[in-house]
Amino acid sequence: xxxxxxxxxxxxxxxxxxxxxxxxxxxxxxxxxxxxxxxxxxxxxxxxxxxxxxxxxxxxxxxxxxxxxxxxxxxxxxxxxxxxxxxxxxxxxxxxxxxxxxxxxxxxxxxxxxxx
Numbered sequence: 001x002x003x004x005x006x007x008x009x010x011x012x013x014x015x016x017x018x019x020x021x022x023x024x025x026x027x028x029x030x031x032x033x034x035x036x037x038x039x040x041x042x043x044x045x046x047x048x049x050x051x052x053x054x055x056x057x058x059x060x061x062x063x064x065x066x067x068x069x070x071x072x073x074x075x076x077x078x079x080x081x082x083x084x085x086x087x088x089x090x091x092x093x094x095x096x097x098x099x100x101x102x103x104x105x106x107x108x109x110x111x112x113x114x115x116x
Contacts, residue, residue, distance in 0.1 A: 039099065050084060057083065061111035065102070083109045 035046040036055055043062035045054040050069055056062040067088035083106050087097045 040103070042103075050086065054084070058111060063102070063106050083111065 032046070033048070035044075037044050037046070043056045043060055045051070045056075045062055045064045047064070047066050048068050050066045051064055054062065054064040057064065061083055064084040065087045066084065067086065069086055070088060071086055071091040085102065085105060087102070089096055
């Protein structure tokens with residue numbers, strides 16, 4: 001998948017390729033249910049499922065990048081005004097999003113204040 005891998009069994013899953021079977025865990029640096037990291041001094045909260053609230057959303061305007069919803073929340077307030085974004089590959093012509101494009105999209109969005 002192009003989004004954060006959620007399922008426990010995925011680490012041992014094998015992708016069908018007659019010439020080169022590959023385990024999913026060998027395609028990723030890590031396989032996590034929840035991951036916080038910093039890129040370009042920006043906090044990212046990466047999950048499979050979309051959250052209503054996430055770490056540092058109201059302090060630094062952290063980005064919450066998720067999958068699972070197949071774009072059905074893209075018109076919601078959290079995904080259009082605030083810094084939550086469905087990065088599932090099915091929302092981008094089956095291609096992963098580039099960090100440059102994510103930054104450009106998120107820069108236009110507001111920081112969601114807690115309880116607002």
